[in-house]
Amino acid sequence: MRKTIHVLFNFLTLTWVTITCVLDAKQLPPLTSQDVMDKTKEIMGFHASQKELTPALAQRILLNYIENLDHSKTYFLQSDINLWIQASDTVLNQIVDDYHKGSFLVFEEIQNKFAEAILRRRELEKKINYANLPKQVKFKEFKDISWANSEQELLSRLEKMKAIQFETLSNLQEDMKSLSLQRMAKRQTKYEEDMMVSDSLEKQRLILSQVLKATASGLDSHTVYFTPTEASQFMIDVQQRLHGVGAQLRDDISGFTVTKLVEGGPALLGKQLKTKDRIIAVDGVPVIGMDIADAVELIRGEANTPVVLTVIRKTKKEEEENEEKLDITVMRGEVVLKESRYKSSHEPYGNGIIGYLKLYSFYQDEDGNGSSSAEDLEKEIQELKKIGHLQGIVLDLRSNSGGLLSQAVAVTSLFISKGVVVSIKDENGRVQHLRDLNGSKVWDGPLLVLINRMSASASEIVAQTLQDYGRAIVVGDDHTFGKGSFQTFTLGSTNPDQVNSLGEYKVTRGRYYTVSGKSPQLKGVESDIPILGIFSQTDIGERFGKYPLENDQIKPNFDDDLSDIPFVQRDKVRYLYKFGLQEKETTYLSYLEKLRKNATLRLENNQNYQNLLKEAKKKEDDDESTIRENFGQNDLQLEETYHIMKDLIVMMSETGTLLFPQKKKT
Numbered sequence: 010m011r012k013t014i015h016v017l018f019n020f021l022t023l024t025w026v027t028i029t030c031v032l033d034a035k036q037l038p039p040l041t042s043q044d045v046m047d048k049t050k051e052i053m054g055f056h057a058s059q060k061e062l063t064p065a066l067a068q069r070i071l072l073n074y075i076e077n078l079d080h081s082k083t084y085f086l087q088s089d090i091n092l093w094i095q096a097s098d099t100v101l102n103q104i105v106d107d108y109h110k111g112s113f114l115v116f117e118e119i120q121n122k123f124a125e126a127i128l129r130r131r132e133l134e135k136k137i138n139y140a141n142l143p144k145q146v147k148f149k150e151f152k153d154i155s156w157a158n159s160e161q162e163l164l165s166r167l168e169k170m171k172a173i174q175f176e177t178l179s180n181l182q183e184d185m186k187s188l189s190l191q192r193m194a195k196r197q198t199k200y201e202e203d204m205m206v207s208d209s210l211e212k213q214r215l216i217l218s219q220v221l222k223a224t225a226s227g228l229d230s231h232t233v234y235f236t237p238t239e240a241s242q243f244m245i246d247v248q249q250r251l252h253g254v255g256a257q258l259r260d261d262i263s264g265f266t267v268t269k270l271v272e273g274g275p276a277l278l279g280k281q282l283k284t285k286d287r288i289i290a291v292d293g294v295p296v297i298g299m300d301i302a303d304a305v306e307l308i309r310g311e312a313n314t315p316v317v318l319t320v321i322r323k324t325k326k327e328e329e330e331n332e333e334k335l336d337i338t339v340m341r342g343e344v345v346l347k348e349s350r351y352k353s354s355h356e357p358y359g360n361g362i363i364g365y366l367k368l369y370s371f372y373q374d375e376d377g378n379g380s381s382s383a384e385d386l387e388k389e390i391q392e393l394k395k396i397g398h399l400q401g402i403v404l405d406l407r408s409n410s411g412g413l414l415s416q417a418v419a420v421t422s423l424f425i426s427k428g429v430v431v432s433i434k435d436e437n438g439r440v441q442h443l444r445d446l447n448g449s450k451v452w453d454g455p456l457l458v459l460i461n462r463m464s465a466s467a468s469e470i471v472a473q474t475l476q477d478y479g480r481a482i483v484v485g486d487d488h489t490f491g492k493g494s495f496q497t498f499t500l501g502s503t504n505p506d507q508v509n510s511l512g513e514y515k516v517t518r519g520r521y522y523t524v525s526g527k528s529p530q531l532k533g534v535e536s537d538i539p540i541l542g543i544f545s546q547t548d549i550g551e552r553f554g555k556y557p558l559e560n561d562q563i564k565p566n567f568d569d570d571l572s573d574i575p576f577v578q579r580d581k582v583r584y585l586y587k588f589g590l591q592e593k594e595t596t597y598l599s600y601l602e603k604l605r606k607n608a609t610l611r612l613e614n615n616q617n618y619q620n621l622l623k624e625a626k627k628k629e630d631d632d633e634s635t636i637r638e639n640f641g642q643n644d645l646q647l648e649e650t651y652h653i654m655k656d657l658i659v660m661m662s663e664t665g666t667l668l669f670p671q672k673k674k675t
Contacts, residue, residue, distance in 0.1 A: 036236060036237070036238045037211065037214040037215055037218050037236065038214065038218060038236055038237055038510055038511045038512045039214060039510065039511070040214055040217040040218060040221070040511060040512070041217070042111030042112070042113065042217065043111055044217070044511055045111070045113070045217050045220055045221055045224075046108070046109070046111050048221060048234070048511070048512075048514065049062070049108075049221070049224055052224075052225060052228070052232065052234075052514055052516050053228070055436060055497065055516045055518055056228050056229075056232065056436060056516055056517060056518070057229070057435075057436045057494065057517050057518055057519045057520070057558060058229075058436075058558065059227075059228040059229070062105050062108055062109070063105070064098060064101035064102055064104075064105060065101075066224075066227055066228070067096075067101045067104040067105050067108070068096055068101055069227035069556065070104075070220070070223045070224050070227045071093045071094065071096060071104070071115075071119075071223075072093075072094060073222070073223035073224075073226050073227050073555075074116055074119060074219055074220065074223040075090055075093060075094060075119060077219060077222060077223060078119070078120075078123045078204065078219070079123065079126070079156075081151075081170075082154055082155065082156050082157070082166075083130065083163070083166060083167060083170065084123065084126040084127060084129075084130050085122070085123070085126050085156050086126070086156060086157055086158065086159070086160070086163060087155065087156040087157065087158050088158070089122050089125075089126060089156075090119070090122070090156065093115070093119060100115075103115075113216060113217065113220055116216050116219065116220050117216055120204075120212070120215070120216055120219075123204060124204065124205045127201045127204065127205060129160070130163075130167070131201075133160065133163060133164045133167060134167060136164060137164070137167060137168055137171060138168070139171070139175075142168055142171055142172040142175060143168055143169050143172045144172070146169045146172045146173050146176070148173065150169065151169075151170070154166075174190075174193065178190070192260055195260075196300075199300055203215070218234075218236060218512070221234040221512070221514075222234050225514055225516075226555065227556065228516075228517065228556070229494070229517045229555075229556045229557065229558055230551070230554035230555045230556055230557050231492070231494060231496055231515070231517050232496070232514070232515065232516045232517050233514060233515045234512060234513075234514045235512055235513045235514060235515070236512050237508045237509065237510060237511075237512055237513075238302075238306075239512075240508045240509075240512060240513040241508050243498070243513075243515075254274060254275050254276040254282070254308055254316065254318075254339045254341060254342075255270060255271035255274015255275055255276045255277060255342075256269070256270055256271065256274070256276045256282060256308075257269040257270075257271065258288070258301060258304070258305065260301045264287040264288055264289040264296065264297055264321065265287065265288045265296060265301060265304055266285060266286070266287050266288075267282060267283065267284050267285065267286045267287075267288065267320075268284065269284060270282065270284060274342070275339050275340055275341060275342040276339055279339050279340070281337045281338075281339065282318065282320070282337055282339060283322065285322075285323065286318075286320040286321070286322050286335075286337075287320060287321040287322075288304070288318050288319070288320050289319050289320065289321055289334075290318075290319035291304065291307040291308055291316060291317070291318060291319075292307065292316060292317050293317065293319075294307060309341070310341050311341065312341055312342050312343055313340060313341065313342065314340070314341050315338050315339070315340055315341070316338070316339055316341055317336055317337070317338050318336070318337045318338075318339060319334065319335070319336050319337075320334070320335050320337060321333070321334055321335075322335055350368075350369055350370065350372060350382070350385065351366065351367060351368050351369060351382065351385050351386065351389070352365075352366075352367040352369075353365065353366055353367070353389040353392070353393070355393055355396060355397070356651060357397070358400060358655055358658070359400065359658070360398055361397050361398030361399060361400045362393065362396060362397040362398065362399060362400065363399075363400060363401050363402070363403065363651060363654055363655070363658075364389075364390065364393040364399055364401070364402040364403070365402075365403045365405065365647075366386055366389055366390070366402060366403070366404050366405065367405040368382055368386065368404070368405070368406060368409055368420070368468075369408075369409055370382070370409060370410070370411065370412040371409075371411060371412030371413050371414075371416035371417055371420065371467040371468075372412050372413065372416065373413055373415070373416055381416055381419065382412070382413075382416045382419070382420055383416055383419030383420045383422070383423060384419075386420060386423060387423055387451050390402070390423065390451050390452050391451075399452075399454070400454065400455065400658050401454060401455035401456070401457070401654045401657065401658055402452055402454070402455070402456050402457070403457050403459060403647075403650055403651070403654060404456065404457070404458045404459065404471075404481070405459045405647070406458060406459065406460055406464045406468040406471065406472060407459055407460060407461040407463065407464055407485065407542075407646075408461060408463040408464065409463075409464055409465070409467075409468040410463065410464075410465045410466060410468070410490075411465050411466030411467040411468060411492070412466075412467050413467065414431070414433075414443070414467060414470070414495060414521070415443070416467065417430070417431065417467035417468075417470040417471050418430045418431060418443045418444075418445060418470075420471050421445065421470070421471050421474050421475060422445035422447050423450065423451040423452060424450055424451070424452055424453075424456055424475055424480050424481065425445055425450060425474075425475070425478055425480055425591040426445070426447075426448055426449065426450055426589050426590065426591045427444070427445055427446060427447065427448045427586065427589055427590050427591060428444065428445060428478075428524065428567070428569060428590045428591040429442045429443070429444050429524045429566040429567075429569050430443055430444060430445050430470070430474050430523070430524065431443050431470045431474065431521050431522065431523055431524075432521065432522045432523075432524075432526075432563060432566060433495055433518075433519055433520070433521045433522075434519045434520055434521075434522070434561070434563065435518050435519040436518050436519055439573075440563060440572075440573060441573045442566060442569065442573050444569070444586070445591075446586060448589050454667070455654065455657050455658055455661060455667075456475065456480060456481040456482070457481060457482050457483075457484055457650055457653060457654050457657075458471070458472045458475055458476070458481045458482070458483045458484070459484055459485045459646070459647065459650050460472050460483060460484070460485040460486060460489050460534060460536060461485050461486040461489070461542050461543075461544050461545075461646070462486045462487075462488065462489065462490060462533075462544040462545065462547065462549045462550060463490060463544055463549060464485075464486075464489040464490060464534075465489065465490035465491075465492045465551075466490070466492045468489070469489045469490065469491075469492065469493070469529040469533065469534050470521065470523060470529075472489065472534045473523040473525070473527065473529055473534040474523045474524055476534065476537070477523050477524045477525040477527075477567075477593070478524065478591050478592075478593055478594060479593055479594035479595055479596060479597060479598070480591075480594060482537045482538060482597050482601070482604070482653075482657070483534060483535075483536045483537050483538075484536055484537065484538045484539075484540055484649075484650055484653060485536050485539075485540055485542065485646060485650070486536065486539070486540075486541060486542055486544060486545045487535065487536060487539050487541065487545065488532065488533035488534060488535050488536065488550075489529060489533035489534040490529075490533055490549065490550050490551060491529055491530060491531045491532055491533035491550045491551035491552060492529065492530070492551050493520050493521055493522075493528035493529040493530025493531070493532075493551075493558075493560070493561075494517045494519065494520050494521070494530060494558050495517070495518055495519060495520070495521050496515045496516060496517050496518065497515070497516060497518055498513065498514075498515045499513045499514050499515075499516075517558065520558060520561050522561075522562070522563050524565065524566050524567055525565050525567075526562055526563045526564050526565040526566065527562055528560060528561050528562060530551065530557075530558060530559070530560045530561065531550075531551050531552045531557060531558075531559070531560045532560055533550065533551075537597075537601060537605075538601070538604055538605050538608055538653060540608065540612070540646050540649045540650065540653075541622060541625070541646075542625075542645075542646040543621070543625055543646075544625075545622075545625055546622075546625045546626045547625075567592075567593055569586075569587070569590065571583060571586075571587075596661075596666060597657075599664075600656075600657060600660045600661070603656075603660070604653055604656055604657060604660075607652075607653075607656050608649060608652070608653055611649065611652060612649060615645070615649075617643070617645065618645045618649075621645060
């Protein structure tokens with residue numbers, strides 16, 4: 010196990026770009042007004058900057074509450090909510106006073122107004138002329154829209170939304186089109202029913218949960234309150250593991266069709282459940298018409314416990330299709346979503362290979378005997394060395410949104426000796442350094458880190474630290490996401506089953522800085538050699554989020570003064586640590602200009618790549634899947650990265666600066 014010095018908190022740096030605002034009334038925590046006040050006080054006590062409830066924060070909370078209810082702006086009219094979205098000082102001060110008293114009547118008023126808006130929308134939808142929907146409606150028409158000023162304007166908006174949906178579905182066969190429409194209607198109906206809950210206790214819990222969500226997200230763009238269900242899912246997302254049967258499902262209205270069996274999962278190992286099986290009951294409970302999240306919850310459970318899946322399976326005998334009903338028992342077990350963790354491959358080059366490592370997130374299993382991102386990558390690097398003469402490594406961190414901060418340190422330590430990897434400054438202004446203590450590198454040769462605008466948080470730490478030390482050349486989009494803040498999660502255990510019944514929260518405690526003293530907050534990590542990709546023209550990043558923290562900088566820490574170590578321990582740590590530190594290398598500097606020129610020339614003459622850039626610049630066509638359809642499945646950004654690595658290997662070989670012995674060709 011590679012060692013790091015780190016603070017006691019298990020820091021999470023996952024960029025949670027989108028948190029669902031749809032709360033299932035049946036899964037709401039039993040919150041009281043006092044609970045809301047206590048949790049708000051606790052969250053603010055830990056927050057990096059927002060320490061008290063102010064009128065300005067009350068305005069944010071109001072806006073968040075309303076936007077969480079009507080994020081598509083297809084329910085409320087402007088006149089419904091003017092009192093709150095442009096609240097007077099008197100109203101805001103009253104909200105602050107009421108909040109401190111545990112009174113949330115204003116939010117109950119908003120909730121009641123939303124119930125009226127739901128009924129109005131249902132009536133308006135009856136007026137939609139499906140035979141004469143608007144033509145050539147673009148997604149960009151819905152970007153940054155405000156609420157409609159009249160019912161006629163709202164009806165027009167609904168018609169445009171339906172037009173987009175129908176145009177999207179027009180390429181499907183008629184039965185699939187009908188099925189998709191039913192799914193959308195089902196989701197909308199369920200959401201509206203949950204928001205119009207009539208039971209007084211459930212309604213109170215709904216409002217209080219929404220208040221906590223609106224308050225937390227009002228502090229900054231990464232502070233979040235989770236209901237228990239969301240907290241469990243969050244831990245699954247971080248760890249990329251869960252207890253279940255290892256099957257991916259699709260809601261087909263008449264049940265849930267198995268679309269994939271996860272490699273190594275209980276269902277695949279048991280060999281009874283098949284893809285295309287349609288699950289209609291779980292342990293005897295019918296799931297037809299049930300929300301997919303509820304069905305999945307029924308299937309998940311403790312490891313080594315059985316679950317009975319009633320499925321409909323299509324069979325074919327003598328050209329005749331039939332259906333049979335089966336009860337299949339599967340023993341639940343741990344499902345590790347390896348395909349969402351990392352990928353390894355290699356490409357032959359010269360008398361050896363170029364290694365490719367794709368890391369999707371920064372994870373660590375809860376029991377210390379499991380795997381982690383750093384341990385998995387180390388194993389893959391050792392395997393690559395066995396396969397052939399390893400001449401260089403491409404570390405692909407594109408669209409990696411982060412994970413555990415300790416793992417960002419551990420992954421970085423694979424490529425440096427010893428030294429500061431990242432520094433954190435908490436809500437009290439205290440600076441602590443997270444260090445690599447191992448003293449050896451798993452890979453000391455040519456290294457490229459591939460990034461895009463969706464690379465965030467922990468991936469930005471790795472990219473910028475390796476860039477700071479001169480250990481890697483960063484290539485890809487012009488810059489990364491720009492998330493330079495760190496969060497802590499209140500769930501002390503990494504076991505998703507041990508969630509507080511009142512919910513959990515993730516709170517922004519401060520900023521992080523790499524060894525150069527720079528923080529990627531708002532600015533991101535800049536690439537050394539730009540290879541613009543599909544997200545390069547898209548408004549993605551921290552600076553486009555709600556209420557982001559400002560950028561900041563501290564002094565560089567290449568020469569580690571150990572100032573964060575208690576004075577009485579400093580001499581002992583210095584004796585054990587202050588030798589063999591990673592120096593700031595300049596190996597790549599003499600090659601950068603020529604590498605950029607070569608890359609620019611290749612890309613300028615690559616017509617496929619130039620066409621991709623033109624499409625990416627179209628504001629109405631910034632969807633990744635659309636661009637991939639237009640230009641095939643070739644990863645043009647990665648292809649050019651390989652070209653750069655080959656150039657680098659040749660240049661370093663010619664100048665004798667390769668950091669490993671070059672084998673002679675035979």
